[in-house]
Amino acid sequence: MKSLRVVVRHHGGPEVLELVEEDAPHPASGELRVQIIAAGVSFAELLMREGIHPEKTTLPFTPGWDIVGIVDEAGEGASHAMLGKLVAALPIHGGYAQFICLPQDELTSVPTGVDPVEAVSLVLNYVTAYQMMHRLGHPSPGQRVLIHGAAGGVGTALLQLGGLAGLEMYGTASLSDHQIVSDLGARPIDYERADFVKEVHRLTNGGVDVVFDGVGEANVWRSFRALRPGGRVIAYGFTSFLQKGRLAGGLRYRLRGILRPLWYAVCAFVSPGRRRILPYSIQYLKRWRPAWFREDLSALLKLLRDGKIKPMVAMRMPLTEARRAQELLGQGGVKGKLVLICNSLASRQGIAEQEQSL
Incomplete structure (x- = not known):
């Protein structure tokens, strides 16, 4: 049986994404094969494509951090009871297939x-938001939080989870996205026209308890200045590394961008007011505490099933348009999550089989 897969053979822009047709893989001992229905498109994949993500992957590789699909084949020693079941996973690479x-x-x-x-x-998006909020930030009901990129995939996840947690929320976003931020229960701040540090202090008269910063570089220290005493910045991304989806600056700029937040964390530790800058990485925490990842994803899936959260899907695109999907994400302004549809037939048939078997 033939199958399609996206391959990156050398680092660069979206043009390096190559669609190949090949024989479908078979699971090794202890493995299950998943016929992928949906694969997420994330900013981390753009960084990996450019060769600057901390998660190093040997070339050639297939992008794709997060997938959902149907188990259709079991390797030796793997459970046949999983056949026909709908499953989710965070493989970190390999999802564009x-x-x-x-x-x-x-x-x-x-x-x-x-x-x-x-x-x-x-x-990827909601587990990131959930773990930053409940495993690292620990804001209490009524506390104030600032969310950067509040209309994006992780941003909207943080807003929904923050609403469930009873938080007072503020979100930076472009003016065109303010209605999205307001609808999700937060006070929007136009980062293009206002200094968010001054605006936060004006609105809160003292600062916020937690800032979720996926921008990175110099923005981390500005987020630190928006904290009240005892507050925390959760630094989890490097969107400042790319401009219009491509690398911003040279090697010196990128090294500075990685090292500067570490220096800020040291400065925060010795500064008065017990304010802290804490790094977060979903892949490192998953490897350190794999049970937490499964527990948190299961909890989120139950919230989705019960209608307590509603992910904002920006667009559903076929796997063959992976290059275009990354171009759109790199250009900015994507509201919610971009998703590649890899097997539409599996989406119809596999779920029906799953429901019949339950």
Whole structure:
């Protein structure tokens, strides 16, 4: 059986994404093969494509951090009870494909009746938001938080989870996205026309308890200045590294961008007011505490099934348009999650089989 897969053979812009047709893989011992229905498109994949993401992947590689699909083949020693089941996973690479083989313990069951496209929106974006909020930031009901990029994939996840947690929320976004931020329960701040540090202090009369900063570089220290005493910045991304989807600056700029937040964290530790800058990385925490990842994703899938959260899906695009999807994300202004549809047939047939077997 033939299948499609996207391959990156050398680092560069979206043009390096190559669609190849090949024989479908078969699972090794202890593995299950997943026929991928939906794969997320994330900013991390743009950084990996450019060769600057901390998660180093040997060339050639297939992008794709987060997937949802149907288990259709079991390797020796793997559970045949999983066949026909809808599952989610965070493989970190390999998701831009029609099939992927993964160890059985990498897969999390998806509840019956859940839209696979909405489910894949949880795997990277919502787990990131959930862990930053509940495993690292620990804001209490009524506390104030600032969310950068509040209309994006992780930003909208933070807003929804913050609403459930009873937080007072502020979100930076371009003026055109203010209605999205307001609808999700936050006070929008136009980062293009206002100094968000001054605006936060004006609105709160003292600063916020937690800032979620996915911008990186110099923005981390500005976020630190928006904190009240005892507050925390959760630094989790480097969107400042790219401009219109391509590398911004040379090697010296990128090294400075990686090292500067570490220096800020040291400065924060010795500064008065017990304010802190804490780094977050979903892949490192998943490797350190794999049970947390499965627990948190399962909790989010239940919230989705029960209608307590509703991922914002920006667009559903076929796998063959992976290059275009990364171009759109790199240009900015994407509201919510971009998702590649890898096997539309599996989406219709596999879920029906799953429901019949339950």
